[in-house]
Amino acid sequence: MVRDSASQALQLLDLLPQITISLCIKEIPGENTSADLRSYLVSKRPTSILITYNVSDTVEQILHQLGEKISKPLDHAQFQKDHVEGGYTSVSLKLLTHLEESPCDLFLKMGKEGEDLKYLKRVNKLDPFPPNMIKDFEERGLKDLFVEINNLELFMTCVSNNLVAELTKPDQNADQLIEAQSKAYDYIINFSEALNFDKNVVEVVDTFVETQISILKTQTSLAKLIQAVVSKKHSLSFQGLYLTCLMIHHICRQLKVFSEQRMTKFTFVALFCDLGLESKDLYLIKSNAELLPLAAVLPPADLDKLKNHARKNADFLAQYPELPIEVLSIIRQHHGNPEGVGFIDEHNPMINEDTLLFMTANTFIKYFLHPQYKFDKKEILRIIGERFPHERMKPYLEALAAKID
Numbered sequence: 001m002v003r004d005s006a007s008q009a010l011q012l013l014d015l016l017p018q019i020t021i022s023l024c025i026k027e028i029p030g031e032n033t034s035a036d037l038r039s040y041l042v043s044k045r046p047t048s049i050l051i052t053y054n055v056s057d058t059v060e061q062i063l064h065q066l067g068e069k070i071s072k073p074l075d076h077a078q079f080q081k082d083h084v085e086g087g088y089t090s091v092s093l094k095l096l097t098h099l100e101e102s103p104c105d106l107f108l109k110m111g112k113e114g115e116d117l118k119y120l121k122r123v124n125k126l127d128p129f130p131p132n133m134i135k136d137f138e139e140r141g142l143k144d145l146f147v148e149i150n151n152l153e154l155f156m157t158c159v160s161n162n163l164v165a166e167l168t169k170p171d172q173n174a175d176q177l178i179e180a181q182s183k184a185y186d187y188i189i190n191f192s193e194a195l196n197f198d199k200n201v202v203e204v205v206d207t208f209v210e211t212q213i214s215i216l217k218t219q220t221s222l223a224k225l226i227q228a229v230v231s232k233k234h235s236l237s238f239q240g241l242y243l244t245c246l247m248i249h250h251i252c253r254q255l256k257v258f259s260e261q262r263m264t265k266f267t268f269v270a271l272f273c274d275l276g277l278e279s280k281d282l283y284l285i286k287s288n289a290e291l292l293p294l295a296a297v298l299p300p301a302d303l304d305k306l307k308n309h310a311r312k313n314a315d316f317l318a319q320y321p322e323l324p325i326e327v328l329s330i331i332r333q334h335h336g337n338p339e340g341v342g343f344i345d346e347h348n349p350m351i352n353e354d355t356l357l358f359m360t361a362n363t364f365i366k367y368f369l370h371p372q373y374k375f376d377k378k379e380i381l382r383i384i385g386e387r388f389p390h391e392r393m394k395p396y397l398e399a400l401a402a403k404i405d
């Protein structure tokens with residue numbers, strides 16, 4: 001049964017609850033076809049499947065996508081299957097830095113893969129961590145400890161509660177809040193995919209976004225915030241996300257289009273648009289010209305991530321409950337292609353205004369953080385002015401220039 005718009009398709013889905021697979025072959029101008037379908041299915045039919053594809057895809061490509069989705073259930077079962085060994089599952093040492101004591105016993109894995117593995121208890125439930133324990137482990141090259149699988153949920157809830165408490169602690173200065181956000185960001189990028197946005201991850205993400213908005217509302221010095229964020233102790237991708245939000249905020253203020261709602265939407269986009277590209281080599285790529293020479297040297301998986309991250313991250317984030325409208329379409333289009341593939345400079349009239357605003361800020365920041373440009377704002381503005389000469393980009397470039405001069 002074919003329908004010509006999202007609203008007609010939703011009427012059909014309401015009438016026929018037995019439909020379990022929907023295909024979206026085209027984004028209809030004037031609506032967010034696939035995003036609207038996704039929001040409906042996520043809230044009303046969480047077990048159904050939506051496939052979006054290009055009209056040029058072959059039948060094999062469509063079937064491949066279908067197979068991928070069917071074999072990837074959206075619940076904890078997949079996580080357990082992928083990560084559980086002998087009744088234990090690993091937890092990153094990074095997570096322990098959020099805790100003063102562990103809510104459950106923690107174990108060291110002994111033995112090599114393929115041999116008989118043993119798990120030795122290293123930390124007792126509710127005992128304070130021995131001083132320097134995490135540092136000692138890291139110096140020995142350990143990245144993970146292990147918990148019994150039945151305790152995973154308790155452990156993750158405890159970590160997320162601690163992160164939320166740290167983010168919402170009253171009377172913190174900007175440095176302390178940014179530090180708390182940086183930790184929360186590590187947790188979000190490490191566990192969003194593994195846990196499929198379970199309630200713990202969602203709580204940390206929502207609190208992260210609220211904290212971001214509250215900092216933007218209360219801190220007035222752009223220079224001070226930039227200084228606090230550009231530091232070696234924060235990861236490059238965290239700096240990129242944060243600075244992109246700062247630039248967007250100032251463009252919106254300059255153009256008098258700021259609202260908390262709009263900023264919330266942009267913060268979600270900045271947080272998830274480059275998920276999976278956290279390594280330095282991948283994160284700063286921002287054009288096909290930079291991507292092409294890498295085709296011969298990058299592992300195929302990394303190359304695929306770079307080419308398809310906009311599309312894949314939009315598809316992945318569709319599982320998130322109650323996203324602000326347009327988040328998915330901006331993520332899909334944030335490198336200039338409505339299909340979310342590659343990096344395209346040529347102007348496409350299908351790209352909406354807030355995506356152009358996001359592209360301006362995000363591209364500027366990727367140059368800004370690149371060692372080659374050494375924070376040279378004027379030179380960067382010149383380069384992106386040449387890359388994006390279209391009239392529709394001008395207000396955003398001018399607003400950016402006015403604020404950072």
Ligand SMILES: [Fe+2]
Pocket residue numbers: 273274309310334335
């Ligand atoms: Fe990106």
